[in-house]
Amino acid sequence: MFDYLIVGAGFAGSVLAERLATRSNKKVLIVDKRNHIAGNAYDHYNEDGILVHKYGPHIFHTNAKDVFEYLSNFTDWRPYEHWVLASVDGQHVPIPINLDTINKLYGTNMTSFEVDAFLESLAEEIPVIKTSEDVVVSKVGRELYEKFFRNYTRKQWGLDPSELDKSVTSRVPTRTNRDRRYFTDTYQAMPLHGYTKMFEKMLDHPNIKVMLNTDYHEIVNMIPFKEMIFTGPVDEYFDYKFGKLPYRSLEFKHETLNKEQHLEAPVVNYPNEHLYTRITEFKALTGQTHPKTSIVYEYPKAEGDPYYPIPRLENAELYNKYKKLADETPNVHFVGRLATYKYYNMDQVVAQALTLYKKLTEKGEEAQKAKKPTITGSASIIDKLVPRAPAKE
Numbered sequence: 001m002f003d004y005l006i007v008g009a010g011f012a013g014s015v016l017a018e019r020l021a022t023r024s025n026k027k028v029l030i031v032d033k034r035n036h037i038a039g040n041a042y043d044h045y046n047e048d049g050i051l052v053h054k055y056g057p058h059i060f061h062t063n064a065k066d067v068f069e070y071l072s073n074f075t076d077w078r079p080y081e082h083w084v085l086a087s088v089d090g091q092h093v094p095i096p097i098n099l100d101t102i103n104k105l106y107g108t109n110m111t112s113f114e115v116d117a118f119l120e121s122l123a124e125e126i127p128v129i130k131t132s133e134d135v136v137v138s139k140v141g142r143e144l145y146e147k148f149f150r151n152y153t154r155k156q157w158g159l160d161p162s163e164l165d166k167s168v169t170s171r172v173p174t175r176t177n178r179d180r181r182y183f184t185d186t187y188q189a190m191p192l193h194g195y196t197k198m199f200e201k202m203l204d205h206p207n208i209k210v211m212l213n214t215d216y217h218e219i220v221n222m223i224p225f226k227e228m229i230f231t232g233p234v235d236e237y238f239d240y241k242f243g244k245l246p247y248r249s250l251e252f253k254h255e256t257l258n259k260e261q262h263l264e265a266p267v268v269n270y271p272n273e274h275l276y277t278r279i280t281e282f283k284a285l286t287g288q289t290h291p292k293t294s295i296v297y298e299y300p301k302a303e304g305d306p307y308y309p310i311p312r313l314e315n316a317e318l319y320n321k322y323k324k325l326a327d328e329t330p331n332v333h334f335v336g337r338l339a340t341y342k343y344y345n346m347d348q349v350v351a352q353a354l355t356l357y358k359k360l361t362e363k364g365e366e367a368q369k370a371k372k373p374t375i376t377g378s379a380s381i382i383d384k385l386v387p388r389a390p391a392k393e
């Protein structure tokens with residue numbers, strides 16, 4: 001009998017497996033359809049010996065000290081601050097838009113103050129910011145919106161930014177200084193030996209059994225367990241009872257080139273050219289030295305493995321119906337990007353999983369308390385006399 005069946009060995013499932021097994025001494029079975037752990041963060045050495053991210057670039061960044069410290073139990077880190085160029089008007093310029101972007105694009109030599117005023121002169125007044133178009137147009141105006149955001153977003157999501165929630169393009173700031181970083185979080189780093197090695201360490205415990213190449217439907221009625229943690233698409237779990245939740249998928253075209261470096265930046269975005277959105281050069285992220293280099297092109301598509309929940313009102317309304325059902329389903333816990341239909345970054349998924357772990361242990365402790373005899377009161381006396389040992393790491 002397993003205490004928990006965990007469906008999905010990505011961040012959400014693996015964090016919970018690790019906590020439940022090592023902190024609460026629970027017996028855990030974690031299953032994954034794919035032939036590997038680590039979910040979409042899976043990385044591996046390709047046939048030329050270059051470390052690549054099979055499912056596109058994964059760059060760790062967080063402001064949450066507890067999340068960073070938690071993951072640091074399983075990996076050392078390589079400090080890495082991500083930066084990106086966008087191919088616009090035949091030039092490669094920094095994105096997020098900053099002082100250098102504007103000067104390069106317009107052939108000017110403006111100061112920070114001047115760029116600030118320039119952007120303000122372009123910005124449109126939008127009383128209530130609702131959509132991803134509003135976010136950008138209200139900060140930098142329509143021309144820059146069209147150069148950098150409109151077509152990229154159409155490619156990436158199959159929707160116009162005016163049809164997407166403001167949260168999508170709000171992920172990319174606008175700056176009037178020369179800061180070229182994609183993220184400004186306190187902790188920005190890549191796992192020194194890669195994500196898969198970090199996951200291997202998380203799941204390396206006698207209480208955890210890992211079953212790969214397994215759809216949970218194949219085993220759910222054969223293997224006894226007490227509770228389930230589900231990290232797959234929530235609509236799939238409920239057999240699409242209310243209809244399909246839309247997800248955006250990606251196709252990755254990996255290539256290895258016979259030269260040391262290919263791109264000017266770790267990632268180059270292509271808002272207005274090509275069918276792909278961006279190219280990533282992995283050695284720039286991992287710091288690996290190698291005479292060849294590996295890159296990946298990302299082609300967004302509607303069908304295929306679900307990668308991105310699509311943030312817009314009608315989808316949130318449909319998800320809420322599934323959420324209600326999920327909340328009413330006893331002994332099944334839904335967590336992660338697909339199961340809670342949230343466009344979360346890796347650190348947010350880890351935080352969500354740690355929060356669920358806390359909730360599960362509190363629930364367990366309450367159940368234990370409820371089982372205690374009520375008439376003798378001896379347990380509480382013992383509790384007072386014998387201080388509890390601190391929980392082991």
Ligand SMILES: O=c1ccn([C@@H]2O[C@H](COP(=O)(O)OP(=O)(O)O[C@H]3O[C@@H]([C@H](O)CO)[C@H](O)[C@H]3O)[C@@H](O)[C@H]2O)c(=O)[nH]1
Nearest residue numbers: 057058059084095148149152153156168169171172267269
């Ligand atoms: O040039 C651009 C860039 C972005 N957009 C629009 O903004 C949306 C959010 O962008 P981003 O946060 O980069 O999206 P994504 O989920 O793909 O980010 C992950 O990729 C890496 C890294 O950023 C790669 O450089 C990182 O690990 C993740 O955060 C985007 O969907 C567009 O709608 C735009 O229009 N033009």
